[in-house]
Amino acid sequence: MDCTGLTDQDLVIKTLNSSDYFVCIIEKFAPRLRVFLRRLSGLADTELDDVMQDIYIKVYRNLAGFDPRLKLENWVYSIARNTLYDDFRLNNKHRTNLPLEANIEEEQNLINFLGEEARAEKHLIEQEDLDRIKRIIAALPLQMKEVAILRFLNDKNYEEMGDILKKPKGTVASLVGRARGEIVKRYNQEVGNG
Amino acid sequence: MAEKNHNLATKVMAKITNAKITPMARSHFVRRNAVRWLTAIIFVFVMGHSLGVLFYFLFDFDYALLWLYLESPVKSLVFLSLAMWFGLVAVSFAVAYWQYRQTHHGYRTETRNLAAIILIGTITIATVSYQSEVSPALDRVFGEHVPFYLDWQKQKLQVWSQPERGLLSGTVRSVEEEEIVITDLTGRVWQVQIEDALIRRRVHLTKDTVVKVIGRFERGNRFIAQEIRPWQGHGMQMKRCLEQGIALKDCIKNHGGDPQSLPP
Numbered sequence: 001m002d003c004t005g006l007t008d009q010d011l012v013i014k015t016l017n018s019s020d021y022f023v024c025i026i027e028k029f030a031p032r033l034r035v036f037l038r039r040l041s042g043l044a045d046t047e048l049d050d051v052m053q054d055i056y057i058k059v060y061r062n063l064a065g066f067d068p069r070l071k072l073e074n075w076v077y078s079i080a081r082n083t084l085y086d087d088f089r090l091n092n093k094h095r096t097n098l099p100l101e102a103n104i105e106e107e108q109n110l111i112n113f114l115g116e117e118a119r120a121e122k123h124l125i126e127q128e129d130l131d132r133i134k135r136i137i138a139a140l141p142l143q144m145k146e147v148a149i150l151r152f153l154n155d156k157n158y159e160e161m162g163d164i165l166k167k168p169k170g171t172v173a174s175l176v177g178r179a180r181g182e183i184v185k186r187y188n189q190e191v192g193n194g
Numbered sequence: 195m196a197e198k199n200h201n202l203a204t205k206v207m208a209k210i211t212n213a214k215i216t217p218m219a220r221s222h223f224v225r226r227n228a229v230r231w232l233t234a235i236i237f238v239f240v241m242g243h244s245l246g247v248l249f250y251f252l253f254d255f256d257y258a259l260l261w262l263y264l265e266s267p268v269k270s271l272v273f274l275s276l277a278m279w280f281g282l283v284a285v286s287f288a289v290a291y292w293q294y295r296q297t298h299h300g301y302r303t304e305t306r307n308l309a310a311i312i313l314i315g316t317i318t319i320a321t322v323s324y325q326s327e328v329s330p331a332l333d334r335v336f337g338e339h340v341p342f343y344l345d346w347q348k349q350k351l352q353v354w355s356q357p358e359r360g361l362l363s364g365t366v367r368s369v370e371e372e373e374i375v376i377t378d379l380t381g382r383v384w385q386v387q388i389e390d391a392l393i394r395r396r397v398h399l400t401k402d403t404v405v406k407v408i409g410r411f412e413r414g415n416r417f418i419a420q421e422i423r424p425w426q427g428h429g430m431q432m433k434r435c436l437e438q439g440i441a442l443k444d445c446i447k448n449h450g451g452d453p454q455s456l457p458p
Contacts, residue, residue, distance in 0.1 A: 015217075016217055019207070019210055019211075020207075022206070022207065022210070023203045023207060026199070026202060026203040026206055026207075027199055027200070027203055030199040030202055030203070031196075031199055034198070034199070045198070049198075049201075049202060049205075052202055053202065053205055053206050053209065056202070056206045057206065057209060057210070057215060060206075060210060060215060060217060061215060061216075061217055061218055062217070062218065062223075063217045064217050064218055064219060064220040064222070064223060065218070065220070065222075065223035067298055067299075162301065162302060166301040167301055168301065168302055168303060168304045168305060169302070169304070170304045170305070170306075171304075171305065
């Protein structure tokens with residue numbers, strides 16, 4: 001299946017006409033989605049695969065409801081997080097706090113977003129502190145962790161986050177502020193305690 | 195990683211083919227969105243009219259006589275009715291808010307903006323409902339179908355059947371410049387002096403109108419009015435009985451009440 005050059009909207013239209021094109025949608029978003037879900041849930045690969053299958057089946061069934069004004073990726077993320085939460089609730093699963101994996105670009109995002117506030121709180125975030133911060137984010141409550149991952153690692157803006165979390169921008173901004181404050185607080189506690 | 199994602203795609207496509215899964219029709223989403231919009235709008239209207247009835251309670255209640263209502267063993271009915279309308283306002287707000295949030299872009303509206311829009315819409319509808327007499331009509335409809343409303347009507351009737359305490363009500367039989375003649379709820383005829391009386395909004399002093407009079411009992415069948423109010427709201431069934439010439443005891447009996455509960 002040749003998917004090159006197809007926009008999100010093209011992919012949706014083509015998939016609605018022929019299910020074969022759905023492979024393009026799966027392969028386009030699966031890598032980032034897998035990382036997002038693993039960070040959020042800490043699920044092992046096998047379990048994650050099952051959840052992702054459920055997610056993509058839901059995406060396929062609801063494809064005609066996709067609003068072209070949104071980014072397809074954010075719409076898929078939105079279905080993904082709902083499915084993950086349902087899975088946690090229905091199967092009584094508990095997430096594990098695996099250390100977050102992040103590439104160089106994502107680590108830079110983290111420093112950019114958290115650095116200023118941490119400096120104001122008297123500490124500098126250095127490269128060597130990143131592991132500590134990633135551990136702190138991994139241990140946050142699920143909804144705060146989700147916000148932190150989307151904003152500080154995936155670099156989503158408030159509007160995109162609102163489309164994923166189904167919340168207004170103002171609420172997203174306040175959630176981000178709360179997550180940032182909590183991370184910095186825990187970081188300062190750890191650093192302060194030596 | 196690429197292999198994992200390729201395998202995932204293969205598994206998903208196999209599931210779709212084997213289970214013959216198809217995308218839901220676009221019309222399903224359009225219909226669902228329309229139903230949510232419609233539900234939200236309907237509940238804003240319900241909330242508006244409920245608030246209209248509360249306005250009616252608020253602006254047309256006999257505050258000066260509150261103590262008389264509260265003296266009664268059925269005083270809780272007043273609060274029960276208020277609680278019912280307040281409850282309806284609160285539930286309607288929650289439903290309208292939730293349904294709007296579930297529409298396609300409903301989640302994007304800031305909470306305070308959404309609350310403000312709903313409240314402004316509701317207050318507008320409530321004002322129109324109150325001014326155009328829809329709220330009193332709604333109150334009347336509830337009076338006919340909700341059992342505890344009828345008890346309240348009896349209570350109101352008792353309050354306004356105490357000429358010795360300055361409270362009188364009845365049907366206007368004739369109107370002259372300084373005096374009206376009314377027949378009270380027990381059939382007794384009263385000459386009511388209205389020369390210095392304040393005549394409230396909504397009072398139409400014409401034959402067969404039912405009114406409430408606040409004033410002073412003189413002697414015999416004479417009563418000096420200080421204020422004349424319309425007989426409205428809770429007690430409309432009684433008004434109808436009076437207009438149709440049905441005896442008060444029969445009226446109460448017909449509506450499932452106990453005529454013994456009437457004042458002597």
